[in-house]
Amino acid sequence: MAPTTTPTRAHTQTAPAAEAPMTAAPWRDEPEGRSFRRLPVTTLLSGGELSIPLHVVTGRHPGPTLGIITNQHGDEFLPTMVIRHWLATLDTSALRGRVAVISVGNPLATAACQRLTPEPHGRTDLHEAFPGNARGNTTQMMAAVITESFLDHIDFHCDFHAGGSGGRLQGRVDYNGKAPPDIRERCLAMARAFGQPFVHENDLTGTSAHYVTTKRGIPSCNPEIGGTFLGPDSTATYFEQSFAGLTRLATHLGLIDGDATPPSQVRFDLAGRRELRPRNSGYLESLFERPSDVGRLLPAGTLLGRVVDLYSYAVLEEIVTPFDGYLFFSRYSGTVSAGTQAFALAEAARAIRLD
Ligand SMILES: [Zn+2]
Structure with a gap:
């Protein structure tokens, strides 16, 4: 599925001058290649350890860091399986910069196959918990690790969602309507590049997208594509759309060559x-x-x-x-x-x- 069209940089964004990160991120210093690590969060009553999985694909050439997170909601499996295939197709010898992926943002919710963290106190929606709190409940602890070890070290953000286990069909890319105007425009450009029928200016308060757009000054897009347990035909359609969207996004951001000219789309907001x-x-x-x-x-x-x-x-x-x-x-x-x-x-x- 490598792009075959003439490379265009007309829509390419340059890496922003984001604030200096508060903590070190060793994965930023890796040479060309692929790595996988687990970021420790805390211990579990089962005796196991709770950790956040991080994949990094580093290109041969300098460039920006695209940070993708998915499965912040535990019943949205399609994006992470698409990302698995998409990462495997990236040619590191041609890649500019790197792609960092948190393949499962909320392992506890995912293990329970439900949207929210199964814990009894506090906010249990990771999608509302950013930037998190290392002394908060488990959901906030996960958010804090993701913030310090991931969000604070990326140049562009993509928070990838799908319809959950309720048989939902979706096809849009959200962006944060509360981002500063210049960042909001760059968010819209990312959302458009993804290529879904709709771009939606949404209220993303509490999300990782809100954190990076308002606190770090970097743009984010939040795809909402397809759903879970939809049957083979619908799943194949959404898989293909999601894969193409990731490729177009990486092209738009200058990581790979290709065509990311936005298609005709409909934009709407909360009103x-x-x-x-x-x-x-x-x-x-x-x-x-x-x-x-x-x-x-x-x-x-x-x-x-x-x-x-x-x-x-x-x-x-x-x-x-x-x-x-x-x-x-x-x-x-x-x-x-x-x-x-x-x-x-x-x-x-x-x-x-x-x-
Ligand atoms: Zn979601």
């Missing part, structure tokens, strides 16, 4: 986002279950799905689009709890098409 949540629990019959459904412009009044009562077999409610909008989040048919996000739209009147 134009509407989540459709069933008022009733039941079985959701989704009418938009294919990857190609994400990105469709749907007229107001379109039936998206219906919630059926498992007990009486009655249709409890129908979910329809409240306005003309782009479907940017959908899900498979399956059980839903009242208040769960079933679909999400970007209002067409507020969305901006980027060509």
Whole structure:
């Protein structure tokens, strides 16, 4: 899957003048090649040790450091398996700079196959815990290690997510709307380079992206692509899209040669986002279950799905689009709890098409 097009640097970003890191990072000094290490966090009651896995691929030529983290939510497995394949294809003799990857941001949540850390106190969403606290709960301790040993030593950040185990279909790249304007523009450029149908200016307060964009002055993009346990066809589609996105991102940042010209996309922000949540629990019959459904412009009044009562077999409610909008989040048919996000739209009147 190596790029075959004429190299273009028109969209290439240069490494920023980030603040000097507080701690040393030995992996920054490695020669050309590949390495893997575990960053210690703490001990576990099982007798094992909790650590954060770090892969580093160092190129022969000088260049920036792209830091990718995934599985901050423990039920989002697709990105890390894509990254595994993508790292293997990188040619270190041609690579400029290095790629550092935390393959599992939250090992405890991953072991439990759930979104959050299974611990009884404090905030348990790693995605809200940055920059962390070495004397906080386990989630904060993981965040502190990731901050000190990883985030403080990279030049560009990518926090890669997918839909979790609820059969979700997604196809967008978020960026931090609270980043300073100059950084926000660079975040948007990274998000666009990834090449998904949507770029979404989101509130990423508490995330690793918020930390690096506001405290370190480096840009970040947060892909949200595909989902988990989606079946072979959808998984293959999202795998291919994610792989291509990583290649385009690395090209955009100048690590490899290729073409990262952004495709036509739709940009929306929080004001134009509407989540459709069933008022009733039941079985959701989704009418938009294919990857190609994400990105469709749907007229107001379109039936998206219906919630059926498992007990009486009655249709409890129908979910329809409240306005003309782009479907940017959908899900498979399956059980839903009242208040769960079933679909999400970007209002067409507020969305901006980027060509
Ligand atoms: Zn996530």
